[in-house]
Structures are given as C-alpha cells and as structure tokens.
Amino acid sequence: QSVLTQPPSVSGAPGQRVTVSCTGNSSNIGAGYDVCWYQQPPGTAPKLLIYASTNRPSGVPDRFSGSKSGTSASLAISGLQAEDEADYYCQSYDSSLRAWVFGGGTKLTVL
C-alpha cells in the first residue's frame, strides 16, 4: 500500500492528451512538500521528468507538465507518442513518516 495513490493504468491514442493523478494527504503533498514525477520505460531505471511539482529538467519535452493543488498533483502528457509508453511514478516527502514516499505507479499504454 503506497502512501501516494495513483491509478494503476491510463491509456490514450497517439496525439491525445492524458493525465495521471497522485493523491496524498496533509503530511505530504498537503503539507506543501513538492512533488516530482519519474518515467520508467520497461527494463530501465527511473528518469526524473518533473521536479518541484511543475518544473521540467533540461531535455524533457514540454509535452510533459506537472501541477499541484491541495493534497493532489497531476502529470499531463500531451501529443502522446509511442515512446511515452512507460510506468510513471510520483514522489514527495512525508513529514509524519519522515520519509521519501512514492506512488504505486501508473502504466501508460499508447493505443
């Protein structure tokens, strides 16, 4: 049972826009801690996609965007491409647990 809750899967056709939600509580996202997102294609290590809730590292396409509100955060991917097919994880910090916490991951399928 992950501290942050994500949908197990999302899907979309090439060119479409999808969103992945990440729900926390008042000890993590709701406490003001930033959220980051990772992309993990099959058989590879996670790669940072979004940091500080809304920022993209250099090299990450602007098709990827992050937002945060209250106790939740979201990752949006527009203009879906086949190469976007991967697992996506959100992560934050939890002050009650004094731990870095991850979501359960969301598998994106490009139809």
Added chain:
Amino acid sequence: QITLKESGPTLVNPTQTLTLTCSFSGFSLMTSGVGVGWIRQPPGKALEWLALIFWNDDQRYSPSLKSRLTITKDTSKNQVVLTMTNMDPVDTATYYCAHRRTSDNAFDPWGQGTLVTVSS
C-alpha cells in the same frame, strides 16, 4: 555529469546480510546539501524508498525497515554503502542508488540498478 553505479551480490541466502555499494562521480558528498539515497523495486512492483545519507552524515531510514538498514558513506572513495540484515525472499528486488537534488527532494540521476535475488 553525475553518474552512479550499484554493485554487490546478485544472490543472497535467506537470513544473510546484504551489502550494496554505490560508487558515484560528478559530485562530492562533502558539499552542503548533497545526499545519496537507496530505492528498491521488486519485480513488477512499485518503487520503495529505503534510506538516505546527507553530506553531514545525517542518516534517514524507511520506518518499516529501519531496524534492518544501515547506510554509511566513504567520501574519500566517493561511495555509499547500504547493509540490510536478515534478508528474506520478499526482499528480492532491483536496488537503485540515486543522487538527491539539493534544491528539492527529487532523486536525479539514478544508477542503473542491481537485481538482488534472495533464495536458498
């Protein structure tokens, strides 16, 4: 350019102690704010944060695994070592080390990971 690489045994027996080494380059664990963390991922499952050590030797552990984990650093060798005692088959996972960004709580980049199987 920051790089990290994990090393250690690929197979351990139940009840044994696992020792993993993270060798890194491109940054110093003597620099204020810097940290290195360990995260694991059982096959087909989600990421789980295990431990993190800061430049000032502050050590943080997952509450559920704290009694079994020890994280240390060797700044002269640019290495971070994680030990996990009393290994069990449920601890079978790919173990990653990662650089914690100084400006926020994200991990970037990650090592390639090392698969550890616990079996007799």
